[in-house]
Amino acid sequence: MPKVATRLNDTQIKRAKASDKNYELSDGEGLILRVLTSGTKSWIFRYSPPYTKKRTNISFGTYPLITLKEARQLREEARTLLAKNIDPKEHKKQAEAFEISEAQNTFRLVAQKWFEIKKTTVTEGYAEDLWSSLENHLFPRLGDRAIRDLTAPLVIEVMQPLAARGVYEQIRRLCQRVNEIMTYAVNTGIIHANPLAGIKSAFQSPKRNHMNTIEPERLPELLERLNRASIKYTTRCLIEWQLHTLCRPSEAACAKWSEIDFENEIWTIPAERMKARKEHKIPLTKQSLHLLELMKPISAHLEYIFPADRNPRTHTNPQTANAALKRMGFQNILVAHGLRALGSTILNEKGFDPDLIESALAHTDKNEVRRAYNRAQYLARRREMMEWWSEHLTESL
Template sequence: MLSDAKIKAAKPQSSKYKLFDRDGLFLLVQPNGSKLWRMRYQFLGKRRELALGKYPGMSLKDARDKVFEYRAMLDNDVDPHSAHARRRRLEGGYTILEAIDDLLADKARRCVPAHVEKCRSRLYKYVVPRFGHLPLPGLSSDDLQDLVVAIDEAGKNHMALRVLGLVRETYDLAIRKRKADYNPAQPLKGVIKPVKVKNHARITRPARLAELVRAIDVYHGTWQVTLAMKFLSLTFVRQKELRSMTWDDVDVDRKMWVIPAEKIKMSRDHIVPLSRQAIEVLMDVRRLGGEKGLVFPGLRPGRPISEGTIVTALRSMGFTQDEMCGHGFRGTASTLLNEMGYDHKHIDMQLAHWDSRSVSSAYNHALYLKQRTELMQAWADYLDELRAGS
């Protein structure tokens, strides 16, 4: 049997050699002086060895305790090799940072790049600096709760919820890959309460909408702003889509505007059928500003109208911030079209309310195109009726 004195006295030789203890435990002495604990055993008639650890990091007593534990497994017809490998995996070098990178790689196979980058940015900003170096089991629910609560209390409720969700996904994937047993995010469900987000201000009364379309007609701003508001009311796209719109994206003959996926960070192109009235607006734009580059350019060459242009115009026309905003054209159209009985699937598709993270959704960018074309013309005709006071 071995003793600490014998182990310390063991000197390296030109080739490795073994010093045996009991129950299959032995010490392997390497030519470089390293002393490694090994356990030899038989399972189902096959001879096997386990690497237990390195002396003196693992003491003689620790090595014997480990062998005793594994011998008990053998007595119950359980191979200790799988349990040992699993323990080394959980206690070893697989860090939270590596698990996060595995999650991002998994998302990259399933999601669009913009979504993956957003996830990477959140995890690397909030989780990696604080916990990235830890082994995967090293993150406690309490530590994670402290992190997300701090983010929430900093006024970033949405971010706190997203970070918590991403950590949950990280550990869920690790569990599926058998690199973790426990998800520290699981007990934290409900810890961060979502803050109810106030809807974008929008007009929902037809009489007030009629006043808006008439006010746009007589607005005394630049032609770019006046025509941009007219076009926005007819198409109810996002303002960033309107501002980045180029003539290359427009097919006047087919009465169609195709917004490239990369412009809107979506998984697919978005088709906007153009009503007769929308085409008339574009013809006015072409007459006044030409047919190259941006459809609605700002005052600076090559730059679009600014982000605040639409809202500034709305305020000057007497529509308050609690009543209408640039994004509100979307809510206005959605509310009134639904009230008018149009199919909500067609409305949502025209609003581009799909799951932007899913690559698999890319195939159906032209879904319901016939119905959406009819819907857009009906909406433009409805605005004309309101304008005329019908």
């Protein structure tokens, strides 16, 4: 019959004195108290790892920091792992490595990894706006925190100043972006679950506002104000370019000379700068080409058609047109993006094919077959429509 080890008790452990040699006291089932010559008392669990069966030890810490009761609990946890063919020592190493990894994965670091992927799916301007919103509103307080430590109450508290200002659309976007980052962290194994999934419900929903635009009958008024406005020459040409091409403000501001095919009179906006991530071709009318001729002395030697005033090597700000429209007296009445809506309304009123108008506005057609037809067949018909539109603008002045 096997010998049953005598269990240790606290009195024995306290009385165990240092000797000229290390010695061990057994509590049974692999748990040992090793008494060193220095007087240090260390808990050791001796076991045979799965598969190798080569005897080894794992340390549970020192007494009295780890009590007898706690050491026994650790022994039972180790025995449970062994029963599942899991090596306690390897399990401990993996757990420690995971703890270190989690602590090093700050919100900023994980956001940067997510952004490297995200920016390939959106336009350059949108990517800049996205990252700036994180830097301005979240990173100052959350950037250096481990992502595992983020909680809904904490993130909601950080966004409260925005709520106090009533900028609920900005909050909505931040909530969306934070949740995309957290989902990325879950999918890549950095965290196990997303605790921020419902944070948007802590704030009011933003009111949906359509892009401000004017009635078609006010087009002559707009053109007259633009003609006599006290604004920079480049800005005036930028707004006229948006009107004649019906492009988005960011697409106009970032337009490059290399995108213009003068021979075929086409402006090709690459997919990475388009909202739908699809290349967009715009037929250029004689009025559009005239605007380019006006800009050549200013920027033909530069990359961008409409260069920034302070740094000509980069493009003008997409908000430049909006600022100019405000100075022209259209604040809360018309925004640069609303120029597209104005053009769409007039073209629809004149009976142009709605599909043709949607194609000119670069609105994505969900029908794959029709979208392919649009690319192949619509360009010539769009040129006719754009020529009518440019003539209409010229006659309205």
